[in-house]
Amino acid sequence: MMRVLILMLSFSVAGGTDRVRTTCTAEACLTLHLEEEQFEKAKENCVNNGGNLVTMRDDNEFQRVKSALLAAEDSILNSKVWIGLELPKSRCTDFTEELHGFKWTSEPNDSKYSNWKKKPLSTCTENRCVSISLADDLKWTDGSCRESAFYMCKFLSKGxxxxxxxxxxxxxxxxxxxxxxxxxxxxxxxxxxxxxxxxxxxxxxxxxxxxxxxxxxxxxxxxxxxxxxxxxxxxxxxxxxxxxxxxxxxxxxxxxxxxxxxxxxxxxxxxxxxxRNNCENSPCESTCIPTSTGFSCACAEGFQLAEDNINCVDIDECNQHICGKHRCHNTVGSYFCMCNPGYRLVAGKCEDVDECAESRCDQGCLNSQGSFSCFCHAGYHSLSENRGMCTDVDECLSKPCEDICLNTIGSFKCSCRKNFILAKNGISCVPDPTEKPQNTPSPDHREAFITKLTQLTTSFESTTIKPPSLNKTNTQVDSSKRKESFVSSWIFVYVLASVIPLVVLIVLISVLVIWKRSRKETLKNNNADNYCWVSSGLDKERKKINIQLNNLM
CATH class of the missing domain: 2.10.25.10 (Laminin)
Known part of the structure; x- marks a missing residue:
């Protein structure tokens, strides 16, 4: 019906040069250029002549473009024709919008009307331009702007x-x-x-x-x-x-x-x-627009002409998926969107809520479409009962240090005992090169020394040396001395044995020194009297005493 109305109002037909077909209505002229050009060149040609690439912002413009294409003498059924709709490099494809992020090359740049054949390519870095074809019933198809196609210009006219x-x-x-x-x-x-x-x-x-x-x-x-x-x-x-x-x-x-x-x-x-007055007593339900050849009816925003081109009917914008993936509620002459969680209504459209701007997280926050997620920095972990909160991790529980570990907020610190310093990796310990080594016996050396000392004592006690012949008096005196020396030696050994477990390092050194001195003095006394003390003499005396005690009893 719209096509019939256009033809009735304008009686427009094609005319022009061999490669240009012109169609004029009461409102505008359309020129179909049958020379293939890249999108930018086609747009430039239209602007240089005082027009713009043709637009299809509503069903009326769609019908005008279709009539102009059908009026062309040449067979262009399967040919592509550029229209003034493109995706600039500075924008990304946005499937929540009717134009999917594309913009008209002339004002106004946006429209609620769309006629896509399929979803355009999702990109943020490539120029994409839109073409139509009679074979696809003028459905919009995006493609590379470097491709070549016919193009159509639109020239607005005052009358x-x-x-x-x-x-x-x-x-x-x-x-x-x-x-x-x-x-x-x-x-x-x-x-x-x-x-x-x-x-x-x-x-x-x-x-x-x-x-x-x-x-x-x-x-x-x-x-x-x-x-x-x-x-x-x-x-x-x-x-x-x-x-x-x-x-x-x-x-x-x-x-x-x-x-x-x-x-x-x-x-x-x-x-x-x-x-005389084109709109006088007009039958238009809403608005009458006078033209040089008569009049045309128009409707307010949110309405469209009925099939009689006189009355107006409500447009159900929800059928155009105007709210995208959100719920849509149609009203008389308008509509409103009911946004999903994580979105809010701004100027009639649902926009993502940036939860990270509301400080929802204790530390790190990552916003996403309709939601968000929190994360903790290194050295922290999130609490399962409250994912937005972060608590410190005690790294010392996993024993990361070779020696001493000190937990800190969000990290840990290693240290070493005296005479050692941290290695370059911050974990291992190495000897401090500024400290002088000490002659302190190691535990292995102390055990070896004790074993050797015990062997020497046993060997000393079991050794028998024949003394030279002595007179009886000297023998008794010497025997008394040997008894006293024997008793003193055993007391010293017992005392020494009881002290060793308590003071390991110092006592062992002292025992070594005292033992050496004692041994020297004993040998010195024996040499002075020309006698050697042996354990066998003591045994004989013990036997005599035991015999005497048995006789008395």
């Missing part, structure tokens, strides 16, 4: 003029604001404001030429120079209706007069007719 009607044969060349001069084409029935016409009347001998312009005359668009174009001296309604727009009549003086239908008035050129 339109009807083509010039000449009573006598002649030629007209129209110079549109955005194209090269166009030869007259009867099928080009609307010309935009600002168009100039080069008119040549008569034959080659008596030809006359002049220029006329499509101008705005108090809201009514018509050609300058109100005289009839190439008028004949003898006028007749039988030839092209006398040049009249509606009705033609002849007087007795063979003068042709033009008249208009009811509700119209004759313009200054005395040929064309225009509505």
């Amino acid at each position: 339109m003029c009807k083509p010039i009607v000449m009573e006598e044969p002649g030629d007209v060349k129209y110079i549109l604001p955005f194209l090269e001069p166009q030869a007259q084409n009867e099928r080009l029935t609307m010309l935009p404001h600002g168009t100039s016409a080069e008119i040549l009347c008569g034959g080659s001998e008596d030809s006359q030429s002049f220029i006329s312009f499509c101008l705005d005359k108090d809201g009514i668009f018509g050609w300058s120079n109100s005289e009839r174009f190439c008028a004949r001296n003898k006028k007749s309604c039988t030839h092209k209706n006398g040049g009249c727009d509606h009705f033609c009549s002849e007087t007795a003086e063979e003068i042709v007069r033009c008249e208009c239908r009811e509700g119209y008035y004759l313009m200054d050129d005395q040929v064309n007719c225009a509505l």
Whole structure:
């Protein structure tokens, strides 16, 4: 129905050069360029001529573009045609938006209408541009902007003029604001404001030429120079209706007069007719828009024209997935989104809540679409009952140090005992090179010394040396000395044995020194008396004493 309305209002058809097809309506002109160009070159060509790449922000524009493509003489059914929709390098594909992050190359850059064939490529680094094709019923398809395709420009016009009607044969060349001069084409029935016409009347001998312009005359668009174009001296309604727009009549003086239908008035050129008030008593339910050829109805935002193109019906925006993955509730003339958890409604759209900006975590925070997650720094771990809180880890429990470990907040520190320092790895201990070594026997050496001392004592006690012959008196005195020496030695040994377990290092050294001194003095005394003490003499004395005690008993 919209296509029919456009055709009724504009009677627009294609016309132009060999490689350009032009279609004009009461609101704008569309030019289809049948030379393949890359997207940027196509956009530049449209802008340089005073227009922009065609847009499809609503169903009305969709129908206009489709009509222009169908009116093309060449077969372009399977050809791609650029439209002014692209994804700049500075933006990422966003499937929560109707345009998926793409922007129109002319204002306004956004629209709620979309007509995607499939989801575009997800990218943040590549320019992507949109093309259409009649074979896909003008569904949007994204692709590389470096590809080549036909393109269509859109030129907005303040108003339109009807083509010039000449009573006598002649030629007209129209110079549109955005194209090269166009030869007259009867099928080009609307010309935009600002168009100039080069008119040549008569034959080659008596030809006359002049220029006329499509101008705005108090809201009514018509050609300058109100005289009839190439008028004949003898006028007749039988030839092209006398040049009249509606009705033609002849007087007795063979003068042709033009008249208009009811509700119209004759313009200054005395040929064309225009509505006195295009929107007077219009049947439009909402808004009436006057045009040079009549009127059109329009609806408020959130509504669209019904099939009769007069009444308005509500648009169910929820069918357009306008809320993305969130719930949508349609209202009369509008809608509203009900956001999922982790999102909030901003300017009618659901935006992610940055929970990290609200200090939800004790330490680290990572925001994500619709949610967030907390993490702890090294040396800490999260509490299972409260994932946002972090507590210190006691690394010393795992014994990371070779010697001494000291736990700190978020870390630990190793240290060493006296005479040792930390190695470069901060964990191991190595001897301190500034400390002098001490001659302190090791535990192994102390045990070996005690074993050797015991062997020497046993060997000493068991050794028997024959003494020289002595007189009885000397023998008794010497025996008494030996008894005293023997008793003293055993007492000393017992005392020494009891002290060794208590003081390991110092006592062993002292025992060694004392034992050596004692042994020297004993040998010295024996040498002075020319006697050697042996254990066998003591045994004999013990036996005698025992015999005497037995006899007494």
